[in-house]
Amino acid sequence: MGEYKDHRGLRAFRPDDTDDEFYISCSASLADIIDRCGEKWPGIPIIEIISMEQIEIDPMYIHTDCLGYDLYDAGDYTNYLCIRRVT
Secondary structure: OEEEEOOOOOEEEEOOOOOOEEEEEOOOOHHHHHHHHHHHOOOOOHHHHHOOOOEEEEEEEEEOEOOOOOOOOHHHEEEEEEEEEOO
């Protein structure tokens, strides 16, 4: 998990991208997803991205803040979309 400082200056984390998947905000538009796919995997024709023949999109609810504490707090989690290349 990549580490950064949030707007309050506290340690926060974001999931790491790999060669076959990346994470994007759940509020991203379809156009944003298509653009990011084209940047990440330039060899995939755009029509195969749009028709979802080469990618999968899964929602993820990831613990990104206050790691190491044992109490559940919904505010410590972030909603992402995981975009995965199907091989």
